[in-house]
Amino acid sequence: MQAEKENLVIYARRPKKGEPNLDFVIDGPGPYKYVDVKNPKDQRKFDKKPNSNDNAAESMGKKITMQKGTVLTIIRGQNSSILQKILNQKWKAILKNQ
Numbered sequence: 001m002q003a004e005k006e007n008l009v010i011y012a013r014r015p016k017k018g019e020p021n022l023d024f025v026i027d028g029p030g031p032y033k034y035v036d037v038k039n040p041k042d043q044r045k046f047d048k049k050p051n052s053n054d055n056a057a058e059s060m061g062k063k064i065t066m067q068k069g070t071v072l073t074i075i076r077g078q079n080s081s082i083l084q085k086i087l088n089q090k091w092k093a094i095l096k097n098q
Helices: 052-066 080-096
Strands: 034-038 071-075
Parallel strands (some): 034 071
């Protein structure tokens, strides 16, 4: 895992049966016990709908905000418009819950 090579996570491994359905189990840093990797793609290439990226970003952002404090979310990809929309959705949820 690239994040392990870059020392962002410690001892990444696949979850065992009975553990949360996330991408990796880790031993940190800090309070993090799990990693969920998101790979946003330009949905307009697949759906041929102009608002597909908005829908995908909103869905991904909602899933990220539902995760608890022990889950580290890594968003990979080069599609900056989708990444920005995901981050906007996450911040809206954080501000709403304060």
